[in-house]
Amino acid sequence: MASEEMTLFEHFDELRTRVVRMAIAVVVISIFCMSFGLKPIEYAGIHLAYPFPDTIHNVSSQIMRYMQKSLIPTGVTLVQTAPGQAFFAQIYVSMLAGAIGAMPVIVKEITGFISPAISPSARTSISRVTIPAIALFVAGVVFSYLAAVPFVLQFLYQYGQAIGAVALFNISDFISFVLQFLLGFGIAFELPVLMYGISLTGAMSPYFWRNNFRYAIIVLVIFGAVITPDGSGITMWFVAGPMIGLYLAGMLAVESRARRLEKAAGLSTNNT
16 A cells, blocks of 8 residues: 555554564564573584573573673672562663664664655665664664773772772663663664665755754764763763764765765756
């Protein structure tokens, strides 16, 4: 059914169907992470891993142990102050793993929902954003894990060390803190794809992004201040800085496409 023939309720029904598909993909991967562990094995000199049923030493717990070793500053002890904290922390980690693993499905469903609002000539372009969208989300998570989170943790805990305070980190607070950064960066890195998709709908001029660049900087700095947990004004630039660069990349990509279309339209006019 063409998009112009669909009623408002039919659009909502389609949206509901696509959201359910995305949720199912996330839940399936999350359940796997809570129900199976990965056991290392070496085959022909290659280090591999295979899943085995284990609801205690599962993938989520393995991820948490790795996060503890690689992110917790020296001298800081991770503690559990209530019986259910570690369990719920594993659920949060499995949901993050589910969101990352389900990104191909999520992007496919989102692009499938908005494609009817795009002209037929632009639908090829929207279908090409799937891989960049997944790559940018993963890049945001990796950047956050390798650069932002270690710096912020070390930066904040050095104040406690300066006064000789005992450095303890509640496991629930630790996981919430890390996931806030990972998801925040993963979503923030989707900015160029969002800009490109909006431009494909024709809702905004391709040069809208350049004309409003100064306002975009203000919004991105505020966004960086909101999603970072401290008020130092330093850690927010770990978010705002890359997002400004991504904004410029998205702006150039949109303008490049617009110039190609203008050139093609000019050649077509000359030929006729």
